[in-house]
Amino acid sequence: MPLVLMLPPGALLHSDFVENLAAKLDENPELQPGCLELEIRETGTSEDYERAAKVMKACQALGVVFALDDFGTGYSSLSYLKTLPAKTLKIDRSFVLGMLEDEGDLAIVKGIIDLAAIFKLQVISEGVETTEHLSKLLELGCENGQGYAIAKPMTEEALFNWLNEWQLEQKN
Numbered sequence: 001m002p003l004v005l006m007l008p009p010g011a012l013l014h015s016d017f018v019e020n021l022a023a024k025l026d027e028n029p030e031l032q033p034g035c036l037e038l039e040i041r042e043t044g045t046s047e048d049y050e051r052a053a054k055v056m057k058a059c060q061a062l063g064v065v066f067a068l069d070d071f072g073t074g075y076s077s078l079s080y081l082k083t084l085p086a087k088t089l090k091i092d093r094s095f096v097l098g099m100l101e102d103e104g105d106l107a108i109v110k111g112i113i114d115l116a117a118i119f120k121l122q123v124i125s126e127g128v129e130t131t132e133h134l135s136k137l138l139e140l141g142c143e144n145g146q147g148y149a150i151a152k153p154m155t156e157e158a159l160f161n162w163l164n165e166w167q168l169e170q171k172n
Helices: 017-027 050-062 079-085 095-100 103-118 131-140 156-171
Strands: 001-004 035-042 064-071 088-091 122-126
Touching: 017 050, 050 064, 050 079, 088 095, 088 103, 095 103, 095 122, 095 131, 103 122, 103 131
Parallel strands: 001 035, 035 064, 064 088, 088 122
Antiparallel strands: none
């Protein structure tokens, strides 16, 4: 399971971002390639998509992967998906929360899941708050999510206990 960090707006486009990241990775050699995932919002790259794509590719060469957070809430375009070398799209919780009552939200969620499949990206739904949300997302083909229907925020120790209990339930 990767270590996931949300980048603040503009951080990716900072002039020495790649060099600083490389130095931090050198200080932490236990982080294997693919173990660090950086979440970025479209607003964090909208100033210069081409530069953002180059920085992301340089980071990928260091073994870092990227997720596009809150997808669908900004000025997302297909060129954004085509240009930025991300591995994951995260569906914004506002669409997921409304999808059971609002046909427009449901269409957006389904569209993002379909886009992710077309671009061969992993998709994660935020805001999976009820088992009804979870069931609908699974029906739509989204098998990854985060929200209270899966688990509430917890400490590291609680996480390991939760994982152990979950694994026992899966075996029974």
